[in-house]
Amino acid sequence: MRHVNYLDVDIQSGFWKKKQDMARQSTIYAVYSRFKDTGRIDAFKCDWTEGKENKPHYFWDSDVAKWIEGAAYITAKKRDRKLEKYIDEIIDQIEKNQGEDGYFNIYYTVVEPEIRFQLRHTHELYCAGHLIEAAVAYYEATSKRKFLDLMIKYADYIYTRFYVQKNCGFTTPGHEEIELALVKLYRVTNDEKYLKLAEYFIYERGTQNDVREEKYDGVCNQSHLPVLEQDEAVGHAVRAMYLYSGMADVARLNGDEKLKETCIRLFDDVVTKKMYITGGIGSSSCGEAFTVPYDLPNLVSYTETCASIGLVLFAHRMMLLNPDSKYADVIERVIYNGFLSSTSLDGRSFFYENPLEIIPYLSSRDDKNNNNYRSIHFPPKKRSEVFSCSCCPPNISRFIPSIANYLYSVEGETVFIHQYMQSTARICLSGKEIKVSQKTNYPNSGKVNILVEGGDCTVAVRVPWWCEKAFETQKGYAYYNVRDGEVLSVDFGMPISFIEANRKVILNCRKYALMRGPVVYCMEGCDNPKPLRDILVDTKTKVHIEKDCTMLLPKLKCKGYVRKMSDDISLYVKKQSKDEKTDVTFIPYYAFANRGEEEMLVWFNVKN
């Protein structure tokens, strides 16, 4: 299965075009500005000395690298000289401050130069990985080679130190990421040593050669076992996703069946035991980690934005490795829900955590300047423009501009369509370029017209898991032979459904969620009687669609019941039967927390 690069796919209008415009016009500049203010950009000058403000942190390289990567995707589609100028200034600083040997890392250049490649738990190779990814992206976007060449030099140095000389303080990175970056570098350079190094980092992990930090017992960064022996997704969710992505890459490129089986097992573990309905993963704030199966608390869900993005990266690679619609289904689940919720509707502020429920009075425990209250970490109730650990905003600003990466792939004469967006793609099929266009206003409707031009082909369309119509499918894809110039019309509908969780997710027992097609909905306090948990939704009455201009997708309205207010201040009284009817309004989950700090609820009670 061959991937169709975002460079060959143009999203022309509709839902994601609006999001891409927002990312291009607002997000990329908003993030740059915050990074400038916080010293991250100027840190590349490597002139910090003790006593100065803005002491570099050991993950700052990666923050800026992700920003460069996003800016590269943007300028690739519509040249932006201002962005390129910003990028080129940073590259000049990298060139100036890179070691003779190829080494580059802000923190270890100005703060602790004496301990390069000695500490596993700081993010040295993680930063290197992101710089490599950025360099590849910028090269592919602009054909400018300078950054790529600098990073090739750095990668060669890493190869020498870790793979040839083996003289560093650790064997494999404490925060995975470089594995998938090395595969990208291999793709653009065709130099096999990068693939070999990625494979080395993967296979050394968790072996006796691997140096584990005692504190985490190897679980945090998936070093508890050799990778082929890993059956369960554990530890820090972002680390896990980046590792598994690299594993899937290597499995595919090497035709490594055992590694492939491991990836399948780990993916299934995540999506059948540890994933929120929004596609959020990593339920615990402590260690930003996976916990035990089916532990998916709504109020204190951690569900870091970067982990959702990581799940897309993993699922995308699995899709190429093991064609099955479940992977693209997960990508769709994430992009419309647990990923998109990260960003305010104006594109300028961000969630690190994406909770599934907010009860403001409970979160207010955290507001008190008093440790006595803090037995539980509640996610913030509103998005921020910046946070000190700022991995998520630039991850968002690189993800949205490159979302066209997830639409198509090719196997033989078959074009696979995984996601539906109004777009045109140039796809090389047996040496011939054909054009595939989608006309659709998905996910406002499930109708998609697919026009093929330049040759005949087989089109395999993903039938979404939520689709109620009958399609003949193989592993979730419906196959059609389409002739040159022909339009294939498919209609998945856009059903509104009440969803239940597997009963093993005890915390959701007897609670239900509302989805319209791939989009999860939620109640928000400003539209509904409070507390939201008191509402019983009547799942038997019709759900009405109400157009909404601010949220891109409609609100949904249905009927329900609330208990009549009583003046009794008693905490406990005999059960009363005082339900009265009420209207219940739902908004797309991704749009919550754009109208103040409100109660919010995804999993609600129903009249049963």
Next chain:
Amino acid sequence: MRHVNYLDVDIQSGFWKKKQDMARQSTIYAVYSRFKDTGRIDAFKCDWTEGKENKPHYFWDSDVAKWIEGAAYITAKKRDRKLEKYIDEIIDQIEKNQGEDGYFNIYYTVVEPEIRFQLRHTHELYCAGHLIEAAVAYYEATSKRKFLDLMIKYADYIYTRFYVQKNCGFTTPGHEEIELALVKLYRVTNDEKYLKLAEYFIYERGTQNDVREEKYDGVCNQSHLPVLEQDEAVGHAVRAMYLYSGMADVARLNGDEKLKETCIRLFDDVVTKKMYITGGIGSSSCGEAFTVPYDLPNLVSYTETCASIGLVLFAHRMMLLNPDSKYADVIERVIYNGFLSSTSLDGRSFFYENPLEIIPYLSSRDDKNNNNYRSIHFPPKKRSEVFSCSCCPPNISRFIPSIANYLYSVEGETVFIHQYMQSTARICLSGKEIKVSQKTNYPNSGKVNILVEGGDCTVAVRVPWWCEKAFETQKGYAYYNVRDGEVLSVDFGMPISFIEANRKVILNCRKYALMRGPVVYCMEGCDNPKPLRDILVDTKTKVHIEKDCTMLLPKLKCKGYVRKMSDDISLYVKKQSKDEKTDVTFIPYYAFANRGEEEMLVWFNVKN
């Protein structure tokens, strides 16, 4: 209002007699044996030196003092020479090791003698308070004065150092307790300086003179404000209860109206905003503290046993200060539920925390030897014979033998009956002793026959809050004139009721609990289909009573629904309508966790 001491009330049979027998035969010896094993008893020899095992902890005096107090209550009712021997041995050690000046504290005698009365946050005066309480109890139980005299000497020394010389490192105790102990000492000695010292500790708290630990900002130990300005119960729940108890004592003895108003305000804050249905208080494990109003999570409820006992102590004093049945109602709520759950049915193992729900797979997060999982503290799933912080077991072993303290009080010619237990009381009324007997098998039935002998009197019986029958009451008490030799029969019924929480307790919205009279019931996994949260209880069908010999009170059975099991491993599917009928079994909450580590649920879903 005058209190009738447990010494004058004999519980003769029924529910609490069985519990008292268990405390006398098992608990008191089980706790002694654990205290012996852990070095707590021998620590009174004060011969520990650096390098030896069993280094004394600064709260060990209080653990043993509470045990002595409990043993005193037991031997008072039925002489137990073995217990007295144990106690006398400890007293001999205290005598031997008490300072010339009267000072006694194990920890500050052998570990850090140079900093006596310097650190507020260690439990020096808290230990003193418990020793004083134990001495008073032992004196009243046996008429042996030695321990009392030793503690008078110590109290005099404390009076001198804190009240006269004011030359200690702090002004008021970091862990309150001594206030109420000094009032007891005042009661037996009639020496006003103890009352004055209690009053001083109360009124200095939170003032500018008071030294606060920075770490806690004064909230942990109620030093954030002068007591009269305190409107809300805050901080460490046990500390709060002990302080408020002392305040209620002083308010009553001094006729201090402002202090009384403060106590009323604080009590109402607790019981209308911060109390579980079981009478448990202090919802957060972090700081063992109260948090924001209506924050009553079930799964991670902290609800320390000592805090429940503290609430009884406070409510009892409020009952004497401000006659209203709400105080005795709260005592009843605690003793049958959040207190009693602390102790296994065999009386030998104990809960420190008394959760309202157990989901074993979630608690198993804590079992993993991995900090990554520990974002939330879940209470233990089974009772322990000992814990390092062992305040609860001896608090239990002093509470049950003295429970007769909470039955009666006298005002003028009126005998108030607050709790119903088969018992006989000797009550002094206008200088004449009358005998009041209750014949009842409460709480198995709500029928109580009250026989008055030795004179006429007015009897005021508490009509429990859950009673559905009509009584003419004043502040919750029904008044009857009863002649010498007459039997007053009252019947409160023992209704089975589904209970709802105030809607502000969002976490309980649309969930219901089952009570029979004062007893809260719960579901346990071994009796019911799991997960328990999946069960919808049908509140419209009759609840049946099923006799049970092991738990003292019957099980309750009713009808409900569960979802049919599906083989689908998907986490999220469309709502299905596959309910099937099931029987649902409830047991008294206090009896949970006596049959292995099981799911447990107090607040359940209902068919609505």
